Every structure is written in structure tokens, then in C-alpha cells.
Amino acid sequence: MRIAHISDLHVSSPLFEPEWGDKLIRCLNEADLDLVLVTGDITMNGHLYEYQLAKEFLDRIEPRIMIIPGNHDAMNDGYELFEELFGTRKPFFENEEVAILGLDSSEPDINDGQIGRHNYPIIKEKLSRDKVRILALHHHVIPVPKTGREWNILSDAGDVLSICIDMDLDLILSGHKHLPWVWELQGSHFVTAGTACTRRLKGRSYPSYNLIRIDGQHILLDQVNLLTGEKKRMIDKFHQPSRS
């Protein structure tokens, strides 16, 4: 199974680059993907016209798409528009190899994130099968280096982290920080995607996305530089059945 993990498109931002957006869509449509997973911040302020632009953009992606909102999408009642245009804020995908749960970590009109105690049982219910298990959120669970002072991590990051580790989740995917990064903790990998096609970049970083390949128990993750096409292998591991 091949999955692209893209994030932080911010299509209505003045720093969104239409040429980069076109290139991203070309890459996704030519990559023989089974799924494109979008970890939020498709708009800047969650307004209707921005959602319409985002929908037009995302509709050009040919593979199946799974999407969760980010903090920017929840602004101005945007989370209701999200549901109207894209459906549930807790999407779930499962096949014989993989189970993927997306959860909305945004809170209306604030940048902080939260998963919330009411969602913990959903993680346990949906991701307890013995297959590759992926949790997708907008906010990062572990701080990302070189992204300034930490000020809007998940407010319940400790509890979410503990669930991810106790369940031996394989991948925890997020966005939000606009800088790609991978942390490994006790066999679980916490992956932050960069911004896929905006100039809202940190320092001399570049627009990027992640390509995930799951072959039975084998999990590979490459970070792709959108501008050069260069790939950097970030994860090469085998799924470990849950200890709990």
C-alpha cells in the first residue's frame, strides 16, 4: 500500500505558491498511490471562500483522499464548513494491511490543540487490530526542533503520547509546524510533515511531503523535497504487534 502524507496547504495564503501546488498534484497523481492523507490547515482562516478554493484544489487529486482539519480550518466556524464539504472530522480507513484513524485536534479560534478524553476510547477501539496502525492528527505530540518556542502543542500531549506508546502504534502523523521531522520513541514513530506547497517555511527548509510504503509488515517512509524530487529515507522498520 502506498500513502502520501501532505499537510499545511493553506491554499488561500498569499504565501501559497500555485506552481508548487500544481507540481504537488502532478506528483500525487503520478505516484500510483492508494491514499492521500492530509493532516490539516488547508485554509488560512476557515472562511467559506477559502474552503471553496481548498475543495477545488483537493478535488484535482485523483487517488482516494482522507483529510482532517487543522487549527486554521477551525477558525470562524470553519469546522462546520469542513464537515459540510469533506465529511467527518474523525475519518477511518482500514484494509487487510493497515488501519488509519484521523482525529480533529483543533479547537475553534485558538491555536492550541487537544484530542480530549472523550476520544481516547476511539483510538483504542479503531487501532487495536494486529496490523500496521496509523494515527493522524494536525498538532504534533512531541515538540519539533527549530520551530521556535513551543506554545501550541496538544494540551493533553502527555496522555496521547502514553496511549500511542502503550498501544505500540506504528506511525503518528501530524503537520502544523511546517518543518518535517521524525521522532522515534519506544518503537513508535512520530512524524511531522512540512508544508507541501507554501512559502510559510522555516529558515532554508523546502516544501515537502511524505511517501509511505507498507508491504505486509514492512514500513518505509521517505520525505520528498517537492522542488527537487529528492527523497530522504526517514523510516525503515517492521510493524511490531502490540504488547498490550
Ligand SMILES: [Fe+2]
Ligand atoms: Fe499550518
Ligand SMILES: [Fe+2]
Ligand atoms: Fe496549524
